[in-house]
Amino acid sequence: MRTRIIITEQKITKGGEIKLFQIRLPKNCKRIVAVGCDIRVETELHYGGLGEIEESGDEGHVNHGSELQWEILSNPYAGQLVLQSMEKANIFFYDHLWVLKYNDSFGEVQDIESFDAFSIIKKPEPKKVEVPCDTTIINALYRDSLGINEGNVTYFVKVLVWIEYDENVK
Amino acid sequence: MLKPYYKEFDIDVAASGETVKKTFEVDKSVKTVRGVMLISNRPDLVYYRGSMRLEINKEEIFPEGYSASRLLSSPNVKPNDRIYSIGEHAAGNGLIKIEYTDSADGRTTFGAYTVTLCVDGEREED
Numbered sequence: 001m002r003t004r005i006i007i008t009e010q011k012i013t014k015g016g017e018i019k020l021f022q023i024r025l026p027k028n029c030k031r032i033v034a035v036g037c038d039i040r041v042e043t044e045l046h047y048g049g050l051g052e053i054e055e056s057g058d059e060g061h062v063n064h065g066s067e068l069q070w071e072i073l074s075n076p077y078a079g080q081l082v083l084q085s086m087e088k089a090n091i092f093f094y095d096h097l098w099v100l101k102y103n104d105s106f107g108e109v110q111d112i113e114s115f116d117a118f119s120i121i122k123k124p125e126p127k128k129v130e131v132p133c134d135t136t137i138i139n140a141l142y143r144d145s146l147g148i149n150e151g152n153v154t155y156f157v158k159v160l161v162w163i164e165y166d167e168n169v170k
Numbered sequence: 171m172l173k174p175y176y177k178e179f180d181i182d183v184a185a186s187g188e189t190v191k192k193t194f195e196v197d198k199s200v201k202t203v204r205g206v207m208l209i210s211n212r213p214d215l216v217y218y219r220g221s222m223r224l225e226i227n228k229e230e231i232f233p234e235g236y237s238a239s240r241l242l243s244s245p246n247v248k249p250n251d252r253i254y255s256i257g258e259h260a261a262g263n264g265l266i267k268i269e270y271t272d273s274a275d276g277r278t279t280f281g282a283y284t285v286t287l288c289v290d291g292e293r294e295e296d
Contacts, residue, residue, distance in 0.1 A: 036240070
């Protein structure tokens with residue numbers, strides 16, 4: 001048995017969009033062992049991106065006078081992803097997806113006040129599942145939330161499925 | 171007895187949206203490739219914009235579109251945990267093919283950068 005990754009990408013363009021799609025697995029697939037998701041944004045984000053926060057009075061700011069002033073950043077939320085097998089496992093994956101996760105780590109050592117999404121505190125690992133596959137189709141549903149707040153944002157949802165397959169079967 | 175092997179290969183990305191295809195060769199004494207990792211002088215661009223395809227000894231390890239952010243490890247990650255393990259993969263002909271794609275992302279501004287593929291494996295004793 002060997003492992004390979006199947007990647008499916010869907011483009012989201014409208015706020016609140018609900019995308020139904022299918023992920024096709026190879027015929028020699030025996031089971032699904034892990035699932036991961038990535039988001040890639042094409043248009044600029046107005047809030048929660050890498051730019052400055054829009055100031056709205058004192059909301060989100062804690063001012064301690066001469067002490068450190070902390071700014072509160074919200075992790076921009078992208079949407080929900082659901083994966084369904086055609087067999088007994090039924091819905092085997094349900095997760096909320098985030099465009100960025102600032103609070104996954106602290107900034108690099110030289111700049112303790114900065115919070116960067118790519119200051120990764122640990123290797124990103126896929127979510128482990130155990131789904132046998134007799135049929136080769138997975139139903140997927142993605143519900144957008146990012147576009148509801150941001151207006152129409154164009155971004156891509158990438159679904160990665162790790163499968164175990166029998167290399168003796170072509 | 172096998173000894174540890176480690177080598178770095180550079181990939182220069184000069185233009186936005188560019189796909190860079192490169193083939194590297196590990197030393198002849200290398201028997202297995204155990205893990206890979208990406209580092210860069212601009213890890214933020216790799217994180218948000220990078221995707222790749224990796225092939226070792228004619229076998230696909232990561233398909234086209236695999237997010238490069240999944241192979242990044244910052245100094246916050248423990249040193250022994252930074253390499254992404256791919257199991258004991260035979261080096262075979264020693265050829266490593268990588269296709270690195272830079273894609274536009276609304277969260278970043280492009281600037282030429284270098285991505286470095288780090289390969290960890292085992293080699294024959296001298």
